[in-house]
Amino acid sequence: ALLILALAVSFLVYRLGSLIGKAGRILDETQASLKVTTDNVQPTLVKLTDTVSLTNDQLARVDSITANVGSMATNANALTSLFAATVGQPLVKAAAFSYGVRSALAKPAGGRLPQQDES
Template sequence: MSVGDWAGLIAALAFVALVGVLAVPLVKLGRVLDQTRATVKQISDSTGPLLASVTEAVSTTSAQLAKVDTVTTSAAQISTNVSALTGLFAATLGTPVVKVAAFSYGVRSALRRGRARS
């Protein structure tokens, strides 16, 4: 064998070694990609039902909030009506009741003074 044949043999062996060294990471990368594909498939399979559940929960919550809004509106109307009724009661009966109370207080005071002098 000549020097060129030896050089070609060494180059071929070096190329085989290089291919062997590069093949190991490529095989590992292939395994990682397979696991990644399986994980993505699993996530996409579980995302559909999860989104359906979230959509149902949001629609149920929206319906409940509409009911709460109705109750809150009714409570505000009741509060307004009670306030108006209280104002009406104070205007209608408040002044006469205060006058009767003042009159009765004056009569009691006069009777006490009359008893105290006698």
């Protein structure tokens, strides 16, 4: 009976040892896989950092362009107001004067417009 018990314990120890060996190989494979993944991710992160840096540079340029466009719009608005103030009022006065002259020249010498027949 002790021999059977010793064989059973030996078999269990053997099976347990093989399970521990398989677990060790799994851990070794996991470690190798993790190393490969780390080696592949590091260059990707470096490239990503470069891309983000270049993107930030481009955004700074776009911000500068946007500020310049805003300044141009403000200047165009001021120029339009200046043009309306300096040219608009004299044009209105000239138009009113020419209308008055045309109206005065269109009247007959008596100062009255001929009346139309109401037939």
